[in-house]
Amino acid sequence: MKKFVNDPADVVREALAGVAAAHPDLRVDLAEQFVVRADAPRTGKVGLVSGGGSGHEPLHAGFVGPGMLDAACPGEVFTSPVPDQILAATKAVDGGAGVVHVVKNYTGDVMNFQLAAELAADEGIRIETVLVDDDVAVEDSTWTAGRRGTGATLLVEKIAGALAEEGAPLADVAAVGRRVNELSASFAVALTACTTPAAGRPGFELPDDEIEVGVGIHGEPGRSRQKLRPAKEIAALVTEPILTAEPIASGEPVIVLVNGLGATPLMELYVMFGEIARLLDAAGVRIARSLVGDYVTSLDMAGMSLTVCRVDDELLRLWDAPVRTPGLRWGM
Amino acid sequence: MKKFVNDPADVVREALAGVAAAHPDLRVDLAEQFVVRADAPRTGKVGLVSGGGSGHEPLHAGFVGPGMLDAACPGEVFTSPVPDQILAATKAVDGGAGVVHVVKNYTGDVMNFQLAAELAADEGIRIETVLVDDDVAVEDSTWTAGRRGTGATLLVEKIAGALAEEGAPLADVAAVGRRVNELSASFAVALTACTTPAAGRPGFELPDDEIEVGVGIHGEPGRSRQKLRPAKEIAALVTEPILTAEPIASGEPVIVLVNGLGATPLMELYVMFGEIARLLDAAGVRIARSLVGDYVTSLDMAGMSLTVCRVDDELLRLWDAPVRTPGLRWGM
Missing domain, CATH: 3.40.50.10440 (Dihydroxyacetone kinase; domain 1)
Structure with a gap:
């Protein structure tokens, strides 16, 4: 470790x-x-x-x-x-x-x-x-x-x-x-397991060519193990379950969070955001606001999660309101 | 990869x-x-x-x-x-x-x-x-x-x-x-190498029990390979060269950036910030402003860098001025 x-x-x-x-x-x-x-x-x-x-x-x-x-x-x-x-x-x-x-x-x-x-x-x-x-x-x-x-x-x-x-x-x-x-739905995928300081070794085994689809933020098992694949296919794996679970009307505004799980470079999160934005657009979903970065992490896990939240004008107003914290800040 | x-x-x-x-x-x-x-x-x-x-x-x-x-x-x-x-x-x-x-x-x-x-x-x-x-x-x-x-x-x-x-x-x-x-000085340490998408494998070899002291943001060699050691000792390894290189008067205000290189959990960066703040305090340096997080990264490298910048009232005023970018935002 x-x-x-x-x-x-x-x-x-x-x-x-x-x-x-x-x-x-x-x-x-x-x-x-x-x-x-x-x-x-x-x-x-x-x-x-x-x-x-x-x-x-x-x-x-x-x-x-x-x-x-x-x-x-x-x-x-x-x-x-x-x-x-x-x-x-x-x-x-x-x-x-x-x-x-x-x-x-x-x-x-x-x-x-x-x-x-x-x-x-x-x-x-x-x-x-x-x-x-x-x-x-x-x-x-x-x-x-x-x-x-x-x-x-x-x-x-x-x-x-x-x-x-x-x-x-x-x-x-x-x-x-x-x-x-x-109004929110999330879905995550892990490329690697994370290691807690106390355990000193990865919390689960994930072969070099496999990903955990639907992983939890402590490394809990998801829906399936699948072979590693290109970003655009992984984007579909995380987006489709959300569109299935959450009935989003055509043209409805959403806030999108593309979240890194800890060890994923921001460059890759932006690649994923681009792919996900394309999929949401094709589904008629309107991205009103977005965040890309590490916000809800799993120590040193490589992976990402997608959160989509349907919003109206009032929720957007509250989202846009000033905030001043170490991890999220705007307007002050 | x-x-x-x-x-x-x-x-x-x-x-x-x-x-x-x-x-x-x-x-x-x-x-x-x-x-x-x-x-x-x-x-x-x-x-x-x-x-x-x-x-x-x-x-x-x-x-x-x-x-x-x-x-x-x-x-x-x-x-x-x-x-x-x-x-x-x-x-x-x-x-x-x-x-x-x-x-x-x-x-x-x-x-x-x-x-x-x-x-x-x-x-x-x-x-x-x-x-x-x-x-x-x-x-x-x-x-x-x-x-x-x-x-x-x-x-x-x-x-x-x-x-x-x-x-x-x-x-x-x-x-x-x-x-x-x-007025600035920086010093970095790597726990792991990073992997570029094109190469598909780590850019250099770093044994499981060693760290690269003084590493560059592309994985360039630093001053020495040393054995992995507790956070407080690593904090001294990155702080001392800065205090040696940069003549900081007692009580002089500084901006401190404790920066993650990409794969280091924020929890660990805060551990390092605490240790570094103690060392700076002992040296009579006054932390006027600080940032802790991933700002200047090296893909998926685990590691951190410390940057210390001596400041006066005018530089602090400009630092505090409103900024609105994806990676740094306050005041608007």
Whole structure:
């Protein structure tokens, strides 16, 4: 294993120390292990908290800041954050208007966020939970009952974060988050497996001439192993399941995220974006906005995911609203 | 080789087609192979053009937009752009106030930009060239007479771009670019070699337990091969040569770029940032601004580089000025 780590057991805490050093406009609680906007809590503002296993950076800590998350709770690598950690972050951002938990649909995350929500409720904090389950590759998976939560998490956090920033009430912020999730579909493909610092070797075996189609963001098995093939054919493999799962009307606008899983050069992601744009265009889908880059990663996995989210003018307005986080920034 | 490509010979053009599809506020000339701001040329504004071999994305095409480059000329992978291509981009951005060429110090780039500058001068366009040679690892290298140009290119493009956006004259824009280069120093380390699509195999051999200290962005040899070691020791290996090469006064503010070379997880870059921040702090250096992420890459190389640039209030003001490009964006 070749990684920039000291003791693998310390990697998450040491990375958080780096986040603290790099981003003075964020506050990092190294003891409770969460990242929060320096100006939290903001009185009267709905708080937005997410979290999940580490190894998917910039998700989630990289999306903390004005216009997006108020706090993020990174668990250990590929491991859910614990309830006390989530509770501490929730209390840190509670400005009296309630807190929305954005939770990717993995069994551990769901359970621990639910426990934290109950503990927070006991302390008088109103909690709404938005479950993200956009990955259409498989119905149930290694750590999932139901679909996995992947790339749409970014869209949920951005759009719900924008509405929360405007001062919308708890129910509305949760509702728009749920709506974004319902309108989104994702599908990923892996060229290589990823290696956690603790394990020190790839999480699964993938022959030199094969790809994992429908892979999860922890390397969970997808729909099939297939032979490596040209980019345009792989683009079809990731686009078609989304068009099948998500009924997109002709001319309907969408936000498209072509996301790198960690070790894929940006040049290749743009090749894929070009191919996917062609396929979407042929299907009558209108790309209203797009992102190309590493946003929801799987450590050092080579691969990519496609997320498509159907949008209307209101969702586009919220998408375009100013955001200032380490991983996503515009308008301020 | 596992990559998202079709015919490796087409990868640069196909990636540019993806850039065109993803960024409607840029114009991509697929025939002449350059990327330009959609509103170019802007009358009376100094144009800023850069370019170099592909494989370092988002550099340079990802830095085209208001507040940074007016145009970028991507060559084939790890290959200089040709003079006609540079000339076409130069003409596309010439608004009558002259054009600055930002050139990384590699023999092919220097030669081809010089030829293009002469051709442009023949057509009545005033050209100034800013040569970037910030890499303090080695004095001469595989494709270099003198030091290599690496991470400081981003800082030169951002700061000179901000001054050009304000309407400063040609000589001033070139002067601030040269000043940023003089105040910058970089040093890189590779954990793995990178693989070009055309070659299909790693560009050099690096044993499983060794790292290349002082590596170039094409995998050029550095100062030494050393045994893999903990992050804090690698941080010292990249920080010390910079502190030796660049005389930084106690308390002097700097911009720090901790840059991933392509396949290194962001989590590890933050671990490195934390270690480097500690070392800089111990040396009395004040981190005024920082960037952590993949900005000047080497395809799928695992590794990182550190760039430190001494700054004053004016350089910080230009750094903070609004920028809107695919790879760097704030304030708009």
